[in-house]
Amino acid sequence: MPERLTEALRRLPILVVDDNPINVELLTDLLEDQGFTQVEGLLESREVVARCRQSMPALILLDIRMPHLDGHGVMRALESAFGSRGPAVIVLTAQVDEATRSQALSLGARDVVTKPFDHGEVLQRVRNALEVELRYARRHQEAVALERLVAERTRELELLSNTDPVTGLPNRRALMEALDGIMAGERGAAVLYIVLDALHDIARLHGHDVAERLVAQLGRGLAQWLPEGARQGLWGGAELLVVLPDPGYVALLELAGTLQHWLADEHAFDGMSLTMASRVGGAAGRGVAAQRLVQMAALALPDPGEAPVRFHSDALEAAQRDDLELNQALRGVTQRGELFLAYQPKLRMPTGEVIGAEALLRWEHPGRGLISPGRFIPMAEASGEILAIGDWVLEHSMQALTAWLAEGRVPADFSLAVNVAARQLCREGFAQDLLARLRRHGLPVEAFSIEVTESGLMADLSQARKQLAVLDREGIRVAIDDFGTGHSSLAYLKTLPVSTLKIDRAFVTGIAEHADDRQLAATVTALAHGMGCDVVAEGVETRGQAECLIAMGCDIGQGYLYARPLPAEAFLHWCADARASAETVPTG
Template identity: 40%
Template sequence: MTGSDEPDRADFEALFHQAPCGYLITDDAGHITAVNDTFVRWSGYTRHRLVGSTLQSLMPVGDQILYSTHCIPQLGINGSVSEIAVEIIHADGGRRAALLSASRSPGSGGQPAIVRVIVFSAHERRMYEKELVSAVRAAEESEARRAEAEKELQRLALHDALTGLPNRAGLKAKLDAVPGTGAQGSGRLAVLFIDLDHFKAVNDSLGHSAGDELLVSVAERLAKAAPDASAVARLSGDEFVVVGPFTGPGEATALAAELLEILSTPIQIEDLEIVTSASIGVAAAQGEGEGLEELVRRADIAMYRAKELGRSRWELHEPAASDPTVDRLRALGELRRGINEGALRVHYQPRVDLRTGRTIGVEALVRWQHPTRGLLPPSEFITMAEESGLVRPLGAWVLGETLRQADSWRREGRGGAGLEFAVNLSARQLSDPELVTMVEGALQLRDIDPSHLLLEITETALMADPDAALESLTALRNLGVNLAVDDFGTGYSSLTYLKKFPIDELKIDRSFINGLGSDSGDSAIVGSCIDLAHAVGIRAVAEGVETSGQVQTLRAMGCDLAQGYHFARPLPAPALKEWLDAHGDGEPAIA
């Protein structure tokens, strides 16, 4: 290497001044001590103007803050900064985008620290980055808007639009989110089920907007009065719940009492002062694992009891207390099993001709051999069977069993032969389009003469839908089956109707027979019924005959048939067979 190859001081000066970027030297505070020609030219200032002033003073205020808060401490601690994006204000007032890198040499001895700065023009790059940044910002904003929309959608799904309270789903979500109050471990959770009294009347008389206003007011009052740790929700219509942790049922019912008081404050709606009241059911969790659904259901039951007991009050659900809904469902299940598994029995009560004293038939009466409650009469389960529709299979079974028994006695001969079998039909069976087919099939199965079958229909069932009843009865009559009106006198049938129906027999209700001889009114009714039956050409039958005096009176009145404990109680088939054999073959049943 020769001396001529070494760059001399002039070369370095040329490199400094004519470098393709701006070079500056400053002190720690940014005061410019030296600046190259490139920067002087690029910035438009004179060298004189630049030296002594601070580098930051060439930047807009935003960049000055950035330089003070980011660059100076970084230079002090780290010794360098690189490619900081700033703007330099040109002497013409315009701004020039630039990138700034710098490194700092700490001072030593009496020498102050120096900072060496390079400034690149970065116009193109800045434009490009600006576009990218605005794209990033737009994406962030659109993402934020999407998230916001999603949040709003979820809020709508979980809240009731009218009152802003959580709905059923929202309540569940809210409770799931709070540890210790979720479906698990709800040891001290209690539910207050609040239902406004006579809310429908407000809607009907003042209109729905007034009703809505009332609901909003109730929601506000509940939300304000409920403890902080609890949740208030609107389940539907005028049903609200307050769910939260309580020390026990006492605290929950105290809140219920307080809420009743708060809700009874009159409010002004459309210039009218409306006084509301509510009924509240309270249920407190029994232990671990009792879920919200179950608690709400129990609180609902208690709320109904509060309504039944006169409204504007609270009731606490006692889980030990019997629950009518559950009882009913359990009983229905048992009855269904009973029908399928042969727990039903048919007992037979003799029907005696009052003129001859002979037994001319029996009435089939169903019994339920209940697994725990013993032998139950129809009064214990027929209504339930009727309401649930179980009465159809039940009725079909009773008819089939009775005809099977008729067939059996017919084969045995003696007292059981030639009897007329009376079987009860319920209202529901009467409206069953399959009824006639069912009866016909049952008769054919045992090859029983239809005239040996008497179907009894209560007066009430007959009057429920007289036209349909007429149709069914006519079809049955066409089969050759005999028909009776049961419990006569308890309904409101008129003679006109009675004449319309193809019936063969009128059974006078036992309540009138009871009063025979002691109550002149009853005697008159029974007498009239008998006369009425005869007037339209049918038999009159007395039920529930218990004394020989009643028998005498009925006979005197011209009543055709009678049944009751005086002759025999309903008996199982073998016992009845014995009774028939004892009283049969012309042996009068009447002493």
């Protein structure tokens, strides 16, 4: 830490809760090396409440993914046992999805730190949390000591305990008291949960002091738009909360939109003009516990990139819980035999010759049946499970291809393409690992290629370029999938060792009927050929589409016109039939 710890901070007890003893040892050593004297570790999450009853820590560093009782369950147990008297919690998690973060914050987490974490950042966040706890503790002691004084002084101290010490805004305690009071009325209550998305960027560019003072200014500024009886304050580091008597759905929606638009306007601050991108989740109800109403509003927060205002509904929460259950089912899916690969053939457009296939991942859940890749793959990418899944795909696709070539069930020049996710591609050593796998299976580099999306390349263009350059030097072909739907740019395409562009099905669907679609596809084809790349058309479903693509010089086609994605054995039978009766394969 940049500054020495005060004696008061050194003595504050800290509890590290993680089912991994290595993580516990790492954090306890890190904290003790910085001078904290009362650091304990706990491997069993079910013992947290009992340990707190024995000796209440000032701060808990809490892992989310634990057996028996996960971090969210621990926070619920702490809330049930101690209410507002419980310890502060900083959540440590490898999950980067917004739902996990929002749920942790709605359950009372003071902060969320993403693994792998920077030691200096963790230490600073621990110190910040403990300093706040120390301030609260000191103020509480002062309040107890001064309770004997006149009522005027007591009210002043009560105001301090309900105010965030950094921004001066009403804090979580004050907001909950206000919400309890509103819910005691006849109209019911409403909550608007506002996330200030741009705050972290402002803190990074201009400093935390600027960000904190800006939050204070914006928090106070919200008051001009609020109806009578409403109260606003600070719920978390980048979260504001508005509580008010329920005005009805239409009025509440209008208010949420007004606040979101006002935050997005320019705000004069310290000689600068700053805007604040935000998202708003809303909820309203009667006879609902105050904490539950706040949780409902937090669950309603739209994801980044969606419409910025969304309200809670039973269907929305059910869908989120379903997503959470599916996310949990993804853990360890590669060991349970639920994944399999389907193969869709690729054909040379002018001749109908089968030149290869694309391996497509499928998940058959034992209780839900086939899960759409469009649903589970984004979840796997957000949670990090995509790394294990991606390794599984590489290994099983190479095993299959090795067997097919050895048995003569595909031609010697057959090539299999595999999709690679952004996090997989940008992992250090990806290219060398892929090449080592090929050598281990005895596969020539010409027999294997990878497909990456435009958005995947842009996730970390520098690292992607580095990995692709290694593959290119060794002769591995690289295709850009869904070309034209993402960050298409000649400037970056020229710097990447790409051998194939795949025209997205969105451009292929109307190619036979619409001149604009034909022009777009022809432009992509000409662009690719000009760069020395092959062109693959995805989603070819009709003979008319195939004829148009052949006329404009498209090299390779794949789609339902030729074959759906097929399980391995069905695919091999299809290939055998295609070789035996080439004239039955539609080519346009």
